[in-house]
Amino acid sequence: MPTTSTRLSDVIVAEVFQPYVIARALELDALIQSGVVVRDPQFDALAGGPGASFNLPFFNDLDGESNVGSDDPESFAAPAKLIAGRDGAVKHVRNKSWSSMDLTAALLASDPVRAVADLVAPFWVRDRQKVLVASLAGVVADNLAHDNGDMVHDVSSDAAAPATAAELISDEAVLVAAQTLGDMKSRLSAIALHSVVHTRLQRLGALLPVHDPQTGDLRYHTYLGYRVIVDDGLPVSQGANRVVYTSYLFADGAVAYGEGTPKLPVETERVPGAGDGEGMEILHTRRHFLLHPRGIRWIGAAMAKTAPSNAELANPANWDRVYARKAIRFAALRTNG
Numbered sequence: 001m002p003t004t005s006t007r008l009s010d011v012i013v014a015e016v017f018q019p020y021v022i023a024r025a026l027e028l029d030a031l032i033q034s035g036v037v038v039r040d041p042q043f044d045a046l047a048g049g050p051g052a053s054f055n056l057p058f059f060n061d062l063d064g065e066s067n068v069g070s071d072d073p074e075s076f077a078a079p080a081k082l083i084a085g086r087d088g089a090v091k092h093v094r095n096k097s098w099s100s101m102d103l104t105a106a107l108l109a110s111d112p113v114r115a116v117a118d119l120v121a122p123f124w125v126r127d128r129q130k131v132l133v134a135s136l137a138g139v140v141a142d143n144l145a146h147d148n149g150d151m152v153h154d155v156s157s158d159a160a161a162p163a164t165a166a167e168l169i170s171d172e173a174v175l176v177a178a179q180t181l182g183d184m185k186s187r188l189s190a191i192a193l194h195s196v197v198h199t200r201l202q203r204l205g206a207l208l209p210v211h212d213p214q215t216g217d218l219r220y221h222t223y224l225g226y227r228v229i230v231d232d233g234l235p236v237s238q239g240a241n242r243v244v245y246t247s248y249l250f251a252d253g254a255v256a257y258g259e260g261t262p263k264l265p266v267e268t269e270r271v272p273g274a275g276d277g278e279g280m281e282i283l284h285t286r287r288h289f290l291l292h293p294r295g296i297r298w299i300g301a302a303m304a305k306t307a308p309s310n311a312e313l314a315n316p317a318n319w320d321r322v323y324a325r326k327a328i329r330f331a332a333l334r335t336n337g
Contacts, residue, residue: 024121043258134313141316153177158239254329260288295323
């Protein structure tokens with residue numbers, strides 16, 4: 001077993017370590033940096049409080065037409081009704097542990113606290129993205145089953161012949177997907193792509209770079225004006241002949257996020273008998289958070305525990321859209337590449 005002169009229990013102080021991990025994870029998360037996922041104080045409070053799921057009441061937008069006035073004192077205007085609805089979110093309860101054997105190199109660094117945190121933070125970014133991707137998969141599946149797929153544009157095919165240009169990502173396909181939001185499509189600001197789909201756009205020369213005005217460093221690319229986010233965790237399904245990739249178009253604030261504080265967010269444990277008696281330390285990290293696609297109510301009809309797994313998040317039986325289509329801030333596009 002590799003040994004170090006620094007012990008986890010010596011360097012990990014929860015009050016210092018956990019805030020740094022959370023802050024670093026926010027810096028590294030492209031979905032948060034793009035504005036797609038927005039931290040909301042209300043959701044922070046829910047994530048940090050009791051309960052496993054939460055009702056989020058809302059009022060539908062006012063519609064109809066204005067009244068035409070008259071000079072008839074016996075003619076009265078009929079007041080419009082405010083129609084209330086109920087959104088709902090679920091708390092995610094997650095944890096991950098690493099042994100000192102896993103973290104040996106970090107513990108040998110000149111700043112072991114920062115080195116360990118810089119390993120832990122990217123894990124939680126990737127894990128949170130998996131939670132969101134699973135949630136979106138469940139929402140899309142529910143939409144296809146119950147709302148005529150009005151949030152999805154599908155140009156994919158499972159034909160044995162090679163894919164045609166019309167079955168791959170294109171300006172046309174993306175614009176039609178955006179049109180599922182009608183006149184609210186102007187709110188869309190980002191597009192998330194699998195790296196295979198991203199590579200096609202690179203080959204087409206369709207991506208435009210955006211550089212930091214101060215340093216000149218590349219910050220991100222855009223496509224049709226949308227900020228590009230690349231994530232190989234996006235849905236990929238293998239048919240008999242073709243692979244289908246799901247991409248997502250997002251508006252700012254499409255997903256609400258809140259971060260809670262578990263009773264013991266960070267904890268170290270020593271296992272004396274590990275390593276044939278040489279001993280081992282374990283770092284336990286825990287996260288309680290909400291990550292909620294706005295306007296899609298979490299039903300939780302099919303859950304084994306009080307908090308859902310990624311498989312349960314991807315189950316359409318656990319979701320129901322409660323906002324009107326135009327108020328949902330994302331759309332899905334299915335292509336063969």
